[in-house]
Amino acid sequence: MGTVTPRSVLRYETWTLQPDREPDAEPVLYAMQCAVDGETSPTSEDFAEPQDWVLRHCGQNPSHHTYREIITRPWRTWRQP
Numbered sequence: 001m002g003t004v005t006p007r008s009v010l011r012y013e014t015w016t017l018q019p020d021r022e023p024d025a026e027p028v029l030y031a032m033q034c035a036v037d038g039e040t041s042p043t044s045e046d047f048a049e050p051q052d053w054v055l056r057h058c059g060q061n062p063s064h065h066t067y068r069e070i071i072t073r074p075w076r077t078w079r080q081p
Helices: 048-060
Strands: 015-019 029-034 067-072 075-079
Touching: 029 048
Parallel strands: none
Antiparallel strands: 015 075, 029 067
16 A cells, blocks of 8 residues: 555535624724824713714814725624524
8 A cells, every 4th residue: 555645624614704793802993084184082882972073073173074984893703503
């Protein structure tokens, strides 16, 4: 008999991805960024705080009319049986 050589075994699996809503998940965080000067609001679990920042920022900078919403949302994956 000849020499035995190792072989590769490939296994395809199905994974699921979804927002993490488990009790120990990190919180969803919100922030806003001024598209004119790049200044960013503090991050908060409550969207009202970044929204208030936008209103103060545009009040102090009347030519700043465009903003970006930044959402940090935890996600999780698991292998389906």
